[in-house]
Amino acid sequence: MIELPGTFLAMPRWWSEGQHWLAELPAAVERQCDHWGLEPDGAISHGSNAIAIRVTRSGEPLVLRMTPPGPDVAEQAEALRWWDGRGMVRLYAADLPNGAMLLERLGSSLSAEPIGEAMTVLGQLMRRLAVPAPPDVPSTAAIAGRRATELEADWQRYGQPFDAALLDETLAIAPQLSESSSELAVNGDFHSDQVLRGAREPWLVVDPLLYRGDLEYDLARMLWTRLDEMETDAEIREHFGTVVQEAGLSEERARNWVVFRTVSYWLWGLSAGLTEDPERCRRLLAAFR
Numbered sequence: 622m623i624e625l626p627g628t629f630l631a632m633p634r635w636w637s638e639g640q641h642w643l644a645e646l647p648a649a650v651e652r653q654c655d656h657w658g659l660e661p662d663g664a665i666s667h668g669s670n671a672i673a674i675r676v677t678r679s680g681e682p683l684v685l686r687m688t689p690p691g692p693d694v695a696e697q698a699e700a701l702r703w704w705d706g707r708g709m710v711r712l713y714a715a716d717l718p719n720g721a722m723l724l725e726r727l728g729s730s731l732s733a734e735p736i737g738e739a740m741t742v743l744g745q746l747m748r749r750l751a752v753p754a755p756p757d758v759p760s761t762a763a764i765a766g767r768r769a770t771e772l773e774a775d776w777q778r779y780g781q782p783f784d785a786a787l788l789d790e791t792l793a794i795a796p797q798l799s800e801s802s803s804e805l806a807v808n809g810d811f812h813s814d815q816v817l818r819g820a821r822e823p824w825l826v827v828d829p830l831l832y833r834g835d836l837e838y839d840l841a842r843m844l845w846t847r848l849d850e851m852e853t854d855a856e857i858r859e860h861f862g863t864v865v866q867e868a869g870l871s872e873e874r875a876r877n878w879v880v881f882r883t884v885s886y887w888l889w890g891l892s893a894g895l896t897e898d899p900e901r902c903r904r905l906l907a908a909f910r
Contacts, residue, residue: 622647623674629667633893642689650674650687653721657714659685668814668828675726682726683713690720698722700831704806708749710817710827727825728818736850739813740860742824743843744867746816747808747836750826751868754806754833761809761834762801768885769795775888782891782899783884787906791884794877798835807832811839812846837875840864841882841905848901854908861908876909 625646635643654661654676662682663675671688688694694717701712701722711725731739769792776788809830819825832838843864844857851857865875887902 623650623661623665625672626665626667629665629672632667632669634670639689646672646687649719649721650685653685653687653716653719656716657685657723659683659723671828673724676723678723684724684726686722686724688720690718694720694722696830697828700829703755703831704750704829706821707752708746708822708824708826709829710819710825724827725819725825727827730814731816731818731824732813732847734813736847736860737863739816739847740843740863741867742816743811743813744864746824746826747811747864747868747870750808751805751836754804754831756804756833758831758833759809760801761807761832761838762799764809764832764838765795765881766799768881769799772884772888775892779888779891782887783903783906787884787910790910791881794881797874798877798881801834803834803836805833805836807834807836807838809839810842812842814846835874835878836868837870837878839882840870840875841879841886844879845883845886845898845901845905848905857905857908880906880909 625643630643653659657678659676659678661674662677665675666673671686674685674687676683676685694715698712698715698717701709710727712722713725714723715721731742734742772791773788776782808826809832810828811826815828816824816826840861844861848857851860861875861879864870865872883902883905887899890898890902
C-alpha cells in the first residue's frame with residue numbers, strides 16, 4: 622500500500638472532516654489500481670484535497686488522482702471532458718463514486734519558473750481556454766452577484782478588517798461585474814500551481830473549474846499566489862499588465878475583478894482562520910488604489 626505524505630495529512634481541510642476517507646485511502650488506491658490495471662510508478666504529489674500517484678498501464682505513463690467523492694469531482698471531470706485537452710490535461714477515465722480520475726502524466730509546475738515567465742504563460746493559457754462555453758455552467762456574473770450580497774455582513778462579522786472606503790468601492794464595482802456579455806469559457810481556479818509542463822503543448826492546466834463569462838475572473842488568484850515574489854507595488858502592477866496583455870483583457874475590468882475577488886478572498890480567509898493570506902490581500906489591493 623502507498624504511504625500518504627505527511628504534508629498532505631497536515632492540510633487544514635482535514636482538521637474538521639475527511640479522517641475516515643484518509644484512513645481508507647491507501648486501500649482505495651490499491652483497489653483502483655487493480656480495477657484499471659495500473660502499476661504505481663514513482664512519488665506521490667498532492668494539493669489541498671487530492672493526491673496524484675504516478676502510475677503506468679501497459680507501459681504508458683499516467684497519473685491516478687484521488688479525492689473525496691462528491692459533486693466537485695463530477696464537475697471537474699465534466700470540465701476536463703469538455704476542454705478535451707485544449708490547453709488542459711487529458712482525462713482518460715473517471716470513477717466518480719470513488720473520487721478517482723486517470724489522467725495524462727505531466728511534468729514540473731509553472732510555480733517553479735520565474736514569475737515573469739509564469740505570468741506570460743498564464744495569460745496565454747487564459748486566452749487559449751477562452752472558447753464558447755456550455756450554457757449550463759456557472760457564470761462569473763452570477764457568482765459576483767451572489768457574493769456581493771454577503772460582503773458587508775462578512776466585513777462586520779470579522780471586525781471591519783479594512784477601511785469602509787474599500788468596502789464601498791468593492792460594492793460599487795459589483796453591479797458592473799454582475800453583468801457580462803461574454804459567453805466564453807473561464808477556468809475558475811487558475812494559478813501557477815495548477816499549470817504543469819506538457820509534451821503535446823508546452824504547458825497544460827490541471828484541476829479546472831468550468832465557468833462562463835469574464836476571463837478576468839481569476840486574475841487576482843494568479844497574483845496573490847505568487848505575491849511573496851513581488852517586492853513593490855510597481856512589480857505587482859507590471860505582472861498584472863503582463864497577464865492583461867497576453868490574454869487580451871480589458872485593463873479596467875481586470876482591475877475591477879482583482880479588487881472584488883481580493884476583498885472577497887480576504888473576508889473568506891478570515892472566516893477560515895487564515896493569517897498570511899489576508900495580509901497578502903492587503904498588499905495586493907494597495908497596489909491598485
